[in-house]
Amino acid sequence: MANRLGNATSPYLLQHKDNPVDWWEWSAEAFAAARERDVPVLISVGYAACHWCHVMAHESFEDDDIARAMNDGFVSIKVDREERPDVDAVYMTATQAMTGQGGWPMTVFATPDGDPFFCGTYFPKAHFGRLLESVREAWRDKRDEVVAQGAKVVEAIGGAQLVGGPTAPISAELLAAAVGNLLKDRDKTYGGFGGAPKFPPHMGMLFLLRHHQRTENAEALEVVRETAERMGRGGIYDQLAGGFARYSVDARWTVPHFEKMLYDNALLLRAYTQLWRLTGDPFAKRIADETTAFLLRDLGTRDGGLASALDADAAGVEGLTYAWTPAQLAEVLGDEDGAWAADLFGVTERGTFEHGSSVLVLARDIDAAEPSLVARWHRVREKLLGARASRPQPARDDKVVASWNGLAITALAEHGVLTGNEQSRAAAIGLAEVLATRHLVDGRLRRVSRDGVAGEPVGVLEDYGCVAEAFLAVHQLTADGRWLESAKALLDVALAHFGTGDGGFYDTADDAERLVTRPADPTDNATPSGFSSICAALVGYTALSGETSYREAADAALEKVAPLIGGHPRFAGYSAAVAEAALSGPYEIALVSEKDDHGELAAAAYRHAPAGAVIVAGEPDRPGVPLLADRPLLGGLPTAYVCRGFVCERPVTDAGELVAQLGSKDA
Structure with a gap:
């Protein structure tokens, strides 16, 4: 036996190609090997920019004793959740059902038929070693109980998918109730919603901006404005290079979990651009402009797409690239400018991060300062950014994900047309060409490409929805009928192959690989769900084409998700934004x-x-x-x-x- 990841296209899988673990990629052959050996399957799911995935890899998967236990007792499968969101969705539902929580790395023990019977997330080395032995003993001595447990879990997660269920019409009253429920979770002190860890609520912001525009609800706008300012001045935003981190570990937006994801920055670019459109706030426009520059400069790939993410770690240390001490500032800037920068960026002797270092925040309102101070700020930023470039840099996951590039295209098109930024306009069109020529194969979408080559994983519903919406944005940008026709073709595939038959949608096509259950999750989480993104494209396509059957499909789907919008808007932000557009007309x-x-x-x-x-x-x-x-x-x-x-x-x-x-x- 041997590690089989050396020929993988996924950067995440390639990170594990030298492990002493006999890893398999997700494949029918892996499960066949488990049946032949009569051993359970260990499924490890993560992604390249995941900090705790790296920790578990270093502690356990690089350890010879742990690897020996895995190789002797299991067939071990490594999965990139970004390449296979369908696999991730099924086993994440199982993990949440069994443990009450989820996350990555995700660790799943399953039967050779793929039925999960024990799930978890990160396990420290000692705990993981004991767990491997316990599962191996249970498989040997209590096989019937293990198999029965797996069958129960599969039945439970199948029932957890929203295919049927109650429906409700989209109405002004429903969306007002959604706003009310969303604002109950408002953090009036620091902005955003809920407590730590705090994620950027980009889809909720888009919903509230659209609601404000339709209803003139002042509180909806104020919540977005306050949240946008708190995030943009916080450590979650890179004060030197632009771009947002995945989330803040504290409620103040000060210390981020440092990975930068394409999807977060695309959605936040839309939110800040639209906030500027409605308010004229120069701060919002600055953040939008800098986020655009970050996307094109730091995530642009040599083959024309946008990379998925920048890692949280550099040289194995989280935040090493980004944190500063007062002495480091003075070393780069000199004593006078160093002290000025420490005050401006909230860098103290005590520190806000680890080992007395601080994450840069914008502690003073510099945007409206007199020109000489603004010039000093820009000069200091450039010097610090130049010095930072000599530090170890985070790794980049350079696979191109169809749906996330679709989100970026829509954001760049909006930014370009609203601000007059020609670079954004050109980038939106160029990225659309990449998706149309590389990711569309025989009329069907491929989920990922890397180094100019499309990968094997097939597109899921979110790919069809986000890419169709992107093509509609480029159609509006260019008045080129090709893009409208291309969007229609994607929507026709979605309606034919992903529909549930009663107005809803599955996340996977009817001719895709069969998993233990067929996922159908309408909730918006880190990204718009396939459900909400396809609704957005259906509504937009109807308005642009006049073909009303697509709007009928959108209305039927929105009615299915309406109870979720009204009752749990934090998990239906994009659906709610689409519903606002539908109610407005569009x-x-x-x-x-x-x-x-x-x-x-x-x-x-x-x-x-x-x-x-x-x-x-x-x-x-x-x-x-x-x-x-x-x-x-x-x-x-x-x-x-x-x-x-x-x-x-x-x-x-x-x-x-x-x-x-x-x-x-x-x-």
């Missing part, structure tokens, strides 16, 4: 001119468009662009058409009149 805004010069009309439309509106600008009757069909110019001038449910206001050529139409609740 508005359909067409801007026509002879030379694609829409001037003040375009600026007014993008700045004042109601929640979730679709906007396309181009010459009249451009082929493949239904929203521009039969839209003549008035007097040869650029002309705007504002519609809702395909019923249109009179066309206008004046920006002020357009703003008035967009502000009308009866448009």
Whole structure:
């Protein structure tokens, strides 16, 4: 036997290729080997940027004695949860059902048929060694009980999936109740929701911004503004290079868990961009601009995609790249600037992190300071960033995940069109080309690619939803009918192969690999669920195409998730945001001119468009662009058409009149 991960495409699996463990990749052959040897399966699930995954690897999987016990008593399978979210979803549900909590690394003991019978997360070396022996003894001496336990777990997790269940219509009352329930968890002191550990509530922020725009609810906007400021000034945000970490270990947003994930930064880019659109707050725009720069600079891959994540660790030490002491600041900046920077960034002798070091926060309001101080701030940042580059740097997981790149495309398209940032616009289009040419194989999506080559894992529902929504964003950006057609093709696959038959969706296709259960989870967690992302694309596609059958599918799905939206909005943020767009209309805004010069009309439309509106600008009757069909110019001038449910206001050529139409609740 031997470790079989040397030819894996996943950076996470490759991190384990030199372990003395006889690892298998997830495969039918691995389970067949377990049946042939008559041993249980040990499934270890994690991802490349996971700190505690690294800890367990160093403590246990690199240890010869632990590896010997694993090799003698088990068939051990290593799974990258980002490549196989379907496998992760099934066994995470089992882990949560058995332990009341979940996380990574996830450690699952299963029968050779894949039925889980004992689950957990991180185990220290001594505990893990004893656990291996206990499970091996149970398999030998109490086989019937173990198999029966596995069958019960499979039955339980199958019943935990939301396929049937109660439904409710999407209504203003439902969304008001969702806002009320969300605000009950508001942290009025430090922003965000709940206590430590505190995750960036990006999808909830998008929901609240859309709700505010539809209803003028002032508290909804204030919660987003306060949360955005607290996060953007906190240690969860990289004050030197931009970009957000995965979460804060404390309630104050001071000390992050240092990995930076593509999906968090894409969703937060949308939230900060939309906050700036609604308020004009220069702080929000700065964070959006810097997050864009981080995405394109630090996550851009040589083959044109965006990498998945930066690791939490550098040289095996968490936060080594990012933390500072006052002496280190003075060494780089000199005593005077060093003391000034220590005050500005909250760096103290006692420290806020480990070993007397501090994570940089923005302890003073520098954005509105006099120009000389702002210039000093920028100069200090550049010097510190240059010095930081000489430190050990976090590893990068450079696989390209379809759904997460889809989230980034939508965010970059919005940022580009709203701020006029041409780099964002170009990046959105370029990334869409990567997904269309590399990840679409014979009409079906592949989940990941690396070094320009698509991997074997097939796309799950979130890939179809996020990529379809991204293609719709690029269609609006370019007025190119190709992207609308491509989005339709993805939605047709989703409806045909992922539908439950009663308005809902499974996470995996009907012709995908069969697991012990077929996951169907509508909850939004770190990323939008496949359920909510496909609803978003269905709503947007209908508004852009006029094909109402897709809206009917979206409405049926939203009715299924409505009880979750109303009762547990923290776990349905993206669904709630989609519901806001659906309830608003969404508005359909067409801007026509002879030379694609829409001037003040375009600026007014993008700045004042109601929640979730679709906007396309181009010459009249451009082929493949239904929203521009039969839209003549008035007097040869650029002309705007504002519609809702395909019923249109009179066309206008004046920006002020357009703003008035967009502000009308009866448009």
